[in-house]
Amino acid sequence: MVLLGSTGSIGVNALIVAKRFGIEVEVLACGKNIKLLNEQIKEHNPKVVVVANKEDVYKVNHSHVYSGEEAILQVIEDSTSKLVVNAFVGFLGLRPTLKAIECDKKVALANKESLVACGSFIDTSKIQPIDSEHFGLWYLLQNRPVSKMIITASGGAFRDWDIKRLATATLEDTQNHPNWSMGQKITIDSATMVNKMFELLEARWLFGEGEYDAIIETQSLIHAMIDFKDGSTTAHLANASMQLPIAYALDEKMDEAILPHVDLLKVGSLEFREINQERYPIWQIKEDLLKNPQRGVVINAANEAAIEMFIAKKIGFMDISKTIINAYENFSDALPLHVNDIFLIDKEVRKFVGINR
Numbered sequence: 001m002v003l004l005g006s007t008g009s010i011g012v013n014a015l016i017v018a019k020r021f022g023i024e025v026e027v028l029a030c031g032k033n034i035k036l037l038n039e040q041i042k043e044h045n046p047k048v049v050v051v052a053n054k055e056d057v058y059k060v061n062h063s064h065v066y067s068g069e070e071a072i073l074q075v076i077e078d079s080t081s082k083l084v085v086n087a088f089v090g091f092l093g094l095r096p097t098l099k100a101i102e103c104d105k106k107v108a109l110a111n112k113e114s115l116v117a118c119g120s121f122i123d124t125s126k127i128q129p130i131d132s133e134h135f136g137l138w139y140l141l142q143n144r145p146v147s148k149m150i151i152t153a154s155g156g157a158f159r160d161w162d163i164k165r166l167a168t169a170t171l172e173d174t175q176n177h178p179n180w181s182m183g184q185k186i187t188i189d190s191a192t193m194v195n196k197m198f199e200l201l202e203a204r205w206l207f208g209e210g211e212y213d214a215i216i217e218t219q220s221l222i223h224a225m226i227d228f229k230d231g232s233t234t235a236h237l238a239n240a241s242m243q244l245p246i247a248y249a250l251d252e253k254m255d256e257a258i259l260p261h262v263d264l265l266k267v268g269s270l271e272f273r274e275i276n277q278e279r280y281p282i283w284q285i286k287e288d289l290l291k292n293p294q295r296g297v298v299i300n301a302a303n304e305a306a307i308e309m310f311i312a313k314k315i316g317f318m319d320i321s322k323t324i325i326n327a328y329e330n331f332s333d334a335l336p337l338h339v340n341d342i343f344l345i346d347k348e349v350r351k352f353v354g355i356n357r
């Protein structure tokens with residue numbers, strides 16, 4: 001397989017699963033964590049390696065090392081693997097997703113920003129999602145009429161904070177996720193509830209038009225539920241580990257125990273909450289966005305630009321959602337008609353956010 005983002009939270013888990021299934025690793029690509037990359041090279045013996053920066057190439061213990069975005073695309077094109085695992089974070093992951101599909105490879109897709117920004121131009125028949133909620137929906141779907149698909153949210157780091165304190169939340173505070181250990185960006189997205197908004201869009205592109213919604217389940221043991229037209233509701237429960245969705249994305253014939261079952265007697269009770277617009281202002285645009293999913297490119301770009309400013313301490317935590325909503329309103333008529341428009345709109349939105357902060 002080709003593994004993009006090998007040093008991240010998903011990448012590390014993907015290598016554990018690949019080793020267990022005896023899947024050969026042809027390519028490893030990452031950003032700046034060369035120490036971990038060198039350990040991965042030793043253990044997985046890839047044919048080719050790609051890092052973000054030219055200055056790091058000499059630090060990598062391998063004879064075929066390339067750097068930069070163009071090299072990633074070239075390496076995908078040259079690879080013989082039929083599977084690309086895309087675990088890059090952010091808009092950076094989109095071109096590799098498009099390239100892998102163009103090369104007729106199957107994409108095990110963790111990089112949700114690809115679908116959020118460009119879902120209308122992505123052939124989802126080539127994609128197996130690595131996201132716990134979409135894996136849950138995929139697992140539950142059967143040939144019966146569906147009334148609604150529901151995904152769950154943990155509520156993120158601030159679900160129990162007094163709302164008045166949220167404006168003062170720091171980057172460090174955002175990283176205090178109640179249930180999952182993930183990369184920095186998605187953990188911020190979880191705290192703002194942008195992650196769940198992204199996941200509703202992701203679901204819309206993966207499973208088609210229909211009713212989608214999200215609720216909070218505080219332990220992240222239920223990942224997805226389906227309301228069927230007949231009045232039945234089914235739920236997907238699994239312990240909070242990405243190794244299960246990854247295992248299915250890597251091996252369709254998966255027939256072994258990956259996780260211990262959820263022990264409901266130990267769990268005792270589950271708590272559900274509504275997603276409140278005062279705590280999570282991004283939820284104000286949920287209905288409109290689900291009616292206009294092609295506008296995901298705007299919220300993705302505004303979110304990435306706002307997070308950069310939050311990390312640089314130029315804006316506060318609650319300004320992230322404000323920035324996204326402001327950009328969403330300003331770019332109300334931005335309709336991508338071609339895949340190239342996605343890259344143009346992305347650039348324009350980032351410029352707008354930079355000027356209007």
Ligand SMILES: NC(=O)C1=CN([C@@H]2O[C@H](COP(=O)(O)OP(=O)(O)OC[C@H]3O[C@@H](n4cnc5c(N)ncnc54)[C@H](OP(=O)(O)O)[C@@H]3O)[C@@H](O)[C@H]2O)C=CC1
Nearest residue numbers: 005007008009010030031032033052089110111112182183
């Ligand atoms: N973590 C999770 O449980 C889940 C994650 N996802 C999605 O999966 C994706 C990855 O998330 P996660 O693993 O948490 O993120 P991480 O931040 O942990 O990992 C991101 C990976 O991308 C690499 N990377 C970052 N910038 C560059 C660059 N410029 N060039 C090349 N590589 C780069 C990083 O390299 P390095 O660290 O070496 O700089 C790292 O390998 C995201 O889209 C996220 O939303 C979806 C569901 C669950």
Ligand SMILES: CC(=O)[C@@H](O)[C@H](O)COP(=O)(O)O
Nearest residue numbers: 131132153154155156190195
């Ligand atoms: C593990 C996974 O799939 C994440 O997307 C997770 O859902 C994030 O947690 P939140 O539910 O807090 O957004």
Ligand SMILES: [Mn+2]
Nearest residue numbers: 131132133199
């Ligand atoms: Mn998820």
